[in-house]
Amino acid sequence: MYDVFIAPFAEFDFMRRALVGTLALACGAGPVGVLLMLRRMSLTGDAMAHAILPGAAVGFLAAGLNVFAMTLGGLVAGFAVAFGAGAVARATEMKEDAALAAFYLVSLALGVLLVSLRGSNVDLLHVLFGTVLALDDATLLLIVSISTVTLLVLAVMWRPLVLECVDPGFLRSVSRAGGPAHFVFLALVVLNLVGGFHALGTLLAVGLMMLPAAAARFWTRELSALVVLATLLALGSGTAGLLVSYHWGAPSGPAIILVAGAVYAVSVLLGPVGGLLPRLAPRRHLEA
């Protein structure tokens, strides 16, 4: 037991850092993922991840593998796309998903253009596939700060955010907090994805956000339980993924996401809330 679960972290500093990084990410990404799912914006995370990439790439081209330049670039690109799409959706008749698709595609194309103008395309692979095994102090501080800010902001904005998920019409009739709450939430999504791409890369960061949330949905209908369970599943997937990478030599980022995917698959099959087997079981019982 000790050899399998504790020794890797006790022996190696880089494993401890990877663990702290993924745990901090999970704490922020879990709740954000649940809200994204409840707002039917599950694919928004993916779109935002693409939108961030060009900004991070520009930051990289300007300053190399510098945490702050890449973070700043990613935040600027992510916010521009999120706010641009949100503003179009709220000011015109276009739905938010279409506006977002338009904005992120433009952002992605712009990034690819900028990158190819500068020639060398190699190190951008490191932006696409982050290195959870190589987290330095600055990156860890950044990830932990992002989760802290995320949890604090969620605590303050919880009621309007949840209300807007379940009954936006009611929220509009009692308060004007809906619009601002939506933008603050999009900002949180961008922040968490930017934090995630240092550890897992832009594309896999979405996985740690959405898979635990989607899996948790099969186990409970209650919102606070959903958030807690999604966060716990994200924590567990992160830890288990690192151990898989350590013991079997799988690349760490994909290992973490695939463990989360396995958890999701089990939940789809066995989850008591709308899972496959529990839906089949009572029918068999009635027929018998």
Add this chain to the structure above:
Amino acid sequence: MFDRRTWLGLALGLALAGPAAAQTAPIPVVASFSILGDFVKNVGGDRVAVSTLVGPNGDAHVFQPAPADAKKVAAARLVFVNGLGFEGWMGRLVKASGTKAGLVVASAGVASHTMEEDEGGKSHTVTDPHAWQSVANAKLYVANIRDALIAADPDQAAAYQANAGAYLARLDALDAEVRAAIAKIAPARRRIITSHDAFGYFAGAYGMEFIAPQGVSTDAEASAKDVARIIRQIKAEKIPAVFLENISDPRLARRIAEETGAKIGGTVYSDALSDDKGPASTYIDMIENNIRAFSAALSS
């Protein structure tokens, strides 16, 4: 993903539409990557116009040819490649460009090394393409390039002979310089970690040991198991230095160095030259830069 064939077809059309080169102009040749381009420039002098497909600091392992590259290949009289499986994309590019250029494998005659690549627990043997890291092999490259240029352009044979002769003499001096520098390092300290194991031929020729956290190709992501193994090895064998490399993830090497207390060496170049302002803009500068960096980290 763009349909590459469409692009290449378009580029070929453009290339054919261009004016034919005048007879007295330098002969157009293509070299697949920057180090080979440097060899060809040195042998060809002003008689050849060299274009390089994978430029300075580019990674030939994961190179994606662009339409402009097919145009260069289509217009070339000779196409120089390293061979040994280094440019996996070259066959398709040559075919798609429809070029009539002769293909010259610069590494012909090199005694190739194989290397064990660990993948999913079972290791398999692949040919190590980075033969130019041994100066003796570089001399074979230069001889091959000289012979190919003479065959393609016999009128200028004397010029190619003279250029190649002068360059080979400089390579001999370089080889002696490397051997002298290595001799000053205590044999027990001739061990280095670098993030990309491109130094197999260098190790074989000059008696150094290189250990890498990744396999032979830069597109494999290192796993926690690999990194743990390297750290254990550094600690157990007291390996004195870790080297970053210009085309692989420097963050990982830095993390390993921090965790083990091994010294972080300067930048070394293996698969690509630096740009003109960098410390390794030619092959000779590259080898000199690398050996200076190795000595500085190991001799203390």
